[in-house]
Amino acid sequence: MSSSAFLPTSRKQNGFRDSYNSLPTYSSAVEEKRHRQGSSSWTTPIYIPLPGVRTRRLRIPFPNARMIHQFSVSRFGHKRGPAMLLVGLLVILWTLVAFTQRIGTHEKEWRKAFPGPPSTLVFHRADLQHIWKWEIASGHYPSRQRLPVGLGLTASVENPALPAPRAELPSRFKPPGNVQTRSKGIGPRRTYLNVHSKPPDVAYPPRPVSGSIADLDVVMEHCDFSLNKYVRDCLEVLRVGAGLDNGKRLRRGTMDNWKYIYSEKVNSSYVPPTINIHDETHTMQISVDSDPDNGLTKKRGAEWDGQVVLPHPLKYQPYKTLPEPCDENHPRLFHMFWTGPFTDKPYLALLSFLFTQHTGIHLEENKELSGVCKPKFWLWINPGPAAAVPNPSAVHDMYAQLKSNPWASPFLHPRFKGVIEFKLWNTTEQLDGVAELKHEWRSRDLFNSGGHVISVPSSKQSSSVTAASATGNGTVGHNPGPTGSEKADSDDVLNRTGSKSSSSYDRLSVILSDMARFILCHRFGGIYLDADTIFLRDWEELWGWKGAFAYRWSRLEKYNTAVLRLNKQSALGKFLFRTALKNNLDFHPMTVSRYMKDAHLEPLLLRLPDALFDPAWLNVEDYQRDRPAQPFFTDFANLFDTPAVGSAAPQALGFEGFFRGSFSYHFHNFWWKPFDPARNWPDLGERFKAGEMIARASAAAGNSTASADVSVNTGEERVEDDRRDLDWATVLKRTFESYIRGERPNMYGEWIQW
Incomplete structure (x- = not known):
């Protein structure tokens, strides 16, 4: 009986790897002859198959090792030949390494050859260090994340919002030299909370504990897109940690690593520490170079800004040590900016605010919440086109329009007094209210977005005021229809009041809102939200975290300021306004990202994962569609x-x-x-x-x-x-x-x- 034998894949004598049932193939007889007899040329061809072309191969010349070896032996002998060949290879390798190091050590020359975005920096390193020390001493950096090496700190800064470490950091985790990249915790201990509904009250989730704080370092560990974390998994951690999975908790076992909400443990004798940020031992250079700004790239054509003048840092006070539930240094104000007639968009934003936040409207009218700081909602109304100047009766006209508008009038009800307030936006008044801008902003372009400037002639501003006064009452169903010329004029990019369609987008109002959010948070404190935002839960834990934040621009390591937390009159705010002033008042989120990166200040404006505020964005841009969150939006x-x-x-x-x-x-x-x-x-x-x-x-x-x-x-x-x-x-x-x-x-x- 005949039998078959399995011949494993092996390398044949012809030099080709072959399987048991195939024969060696060559593209021509010449190729086979050269392969069998060897070549006397200094190069030997290598044939690479072409995808989709089975009858042809790509011929690539390669150094002929056989000829090189024969030459070295015939020239230097059997012993010295291989040694000389090895020396030659080492020389070639050393040359390549030296060339690479030369490129790496001449960063400025490399940038000239491959230029990136121009620098926006206008502050000395000493000023940047001063800003960092002020923010940390004021409790605005409750994070364990490293400080930038480029900051050049040589002594640790005391951090009252961070608990003292339980053990000294091992030396292998410390940066080389005397540069310090960690703040020194001196604050109260943290107790991480197990938040959940208790039977039989499991129909609804519990309100967050007053004064509780979200540890955003933990949130970043579970949610950061840079760490390949999924939005779906992030949302589960956020739900479980806050007790939002009430009555539907399916996870069993210890979930200590998912706890991200804590309270600070203090006793009655706790005294807020006083920190001296003017200690000169903290004033450092990044190297022994004579230039203290070595390594920083100043904005081309701009002068260094004057030294930052800052008041004494705020005293960090844990919630339990406050005389009142609300901290006057960190007011709980939500800001929103709106242009044009009031519609269902701000209407829904306000309804979602009332549905989710701890406003006290569930109590009797004259009864106050005990031990709770109620948030307030300030809706800023720009009554006319973004380029227009309000008329003297603008406030009276604004309230008349709100009363006659069915989408807005419900929020004027006395039940919402002190909870929702309408504010008139006046660009001139707001810019003059920012000390860092008031003397110089008039010489800049107001409508600058990402370097693209829209010029507004003064004649257009006055005509816009007239148009706004004539037709800007915003009453549904009561505005007289515009004539053909009026309609064409109102659709002009300078006269638009709100975006009525994708083809008639109110670009000026968008640019104005990019600047308004920073002004409002810097002047009054609080959190700004774009009007296309819907609240989904209580923000108590975010208020407790005293640092500044925005969120990530989808897959890019840039900021989206659709949500912006900036502390009142902070050092970071002063830096942003002075830098924006030297960059022609550009507040586009991409430009702000450059401000922060060029100055080594990015950690001070924490870039939170978009899962917290914009959970559909990655799916919309074709990311994480293998495990999407609920609901699954592709647009x-x-x-x-x-x-x-x-x-x-x-x-x-x-x-x-x-x-x-x-x-x-x-x-x-x-x-x-x-x-x-x-x-x-x-x-x-x-x-x-x-x-x-x-x-x-x-x-x-x-x-x-x-x-x-x-x-x-x-x-x-x-x-x-x-x-x-x-x-x-x-x-x-x-x-x-x-x-x-x-x-x-x-x-x-x-x-x-x-």
Whole structure:
């Protein structure tokens, strides 16, 4: 009986690796002859297959080792030949290494050959060190993260917001030389909390503990995209750590590594430490070079800015040592900026604020929250085009417009007094209110975004004021229709008041808001949010973390300032305004990223993962689609037009199924798309019926169906007139409205009291 034998793959005598059932192949007889007989040339060809071309190969000449070896032996002998060959190889290797080191040590020459973005730096190293010391001493750096080496600190700075280390850092973790990259903790101990609902009260999550703090170092460990962390996993850690998985906790076992919320442990005898930031032992150079700014690149054509003049640092006070629940040095103010007629976008932002934050409206009207610092919401209104100057009666006109606008008027109700406040934005007044800008801003371009300047002639500013006074009342259904010339003029880029479509984007207002957020936080303190933001949970723990922050620009290591925390009159704020002034008042987030990087100040403005405020962004840009978060958005428009394949989720899961764990959601513009197309009016119940009927009439004016007319005239509605599948935007709007109507509690189980 015949049998077959398996011949493993081996290297044949012809030099080709062959399998048991194949024969050696050559592209030509000449190739086979050269391979078998060897070559007398100094080079030998190597043939590489071409993808998609089976009959041809790429011929690459390669040094012929056989000829080189024969030459060395014939010239120097059998013993000296190989040795000389080895010496030659070492010389070639040394030459390559020396060339590489030369390039590495001449960084400036290398940058000239491959120029990057020009430097924006206008501060000496001593000033940057002073800024760092002031922020740390004021408790604005409660982080264990390293300080930049380029800062050149040679003595550790005492950090009152960081607990003292339990053991000395091993020497192998310390940087070489005398440069210090860690602050020295001298603050109170931290107790990490196990936050969860206790039976039988598991229907709703518990409110955060007053004075609790989010350890954002821990958050970064679980959420940082640079560490390949998934948004889905980050949100689970955020949910579990805050007790938002109430009644649905599926994890068992110890979850100490997921605890990111802590409180500071102090006794009655605790005294805030006094830190001297003017200690000259902290004033250092990065090297023994005679130039103290060695390694820093100054902005071309600009002079170094004058020495930073800072007041004494703030005394860091743990929450339990405050005489009142609210810290006057760190006011809890949410800021939002709005231009043009009031619409459903700021309406929903305010409703989500009331639905999630600890405002006290669930208590009787005259009863105060005990031991709780209530946040406030300041909505800044720019009444006309961004380039216009408000008229003398602007404040009176603003409130008249708000009262007549059904989307805005509900928030003027006395129940929301002290919780929501409308503020008039005046660009001149605000810029003059910033000490670092007031004497010089008039010589700069106000509308500069990423280096792109939009010029606004003075004649256009005055005409914009006239147009705003004539047609800017913002009342739904009550504005007279503009003539053809007026419509064309109002659509001009200089006269737009709000973005009415993707083709008529109000670019000037966007640029103005880029600057306004820094001004508001620096002047008044607090957190700024873009108007296309929806609150998803209480921000108590973020208020407790006293540092400044923004969040990451999706996959890029840049800032997005759609959420911005900046402390009142801080050293960091002074740096930003002086730097922006020397860079023509450019506050675009990408430019701010350069300001911070060039000055080695990035850790002072923490770049939080976008999972906390913008959880759909990575999915929208084609990242992490193998394990997306819930809901799965491939486009920001999915909020308003949920794809049919996932359209059952909004009604089935509701608010609790919408990026649970995130602090907020940023839907990136879409100002022109209604949240609830079928019921595009405020639906807040009998208390606000008058405004609702005005909005219904406005909606009916653009709808020719009979059912819409019946709904307006008689109040009768049929559920058949509603959409069968409700989009996520609609579900969120109707959830918040049902809370105001008193039909359900807020997300923490609290019922509104009128």
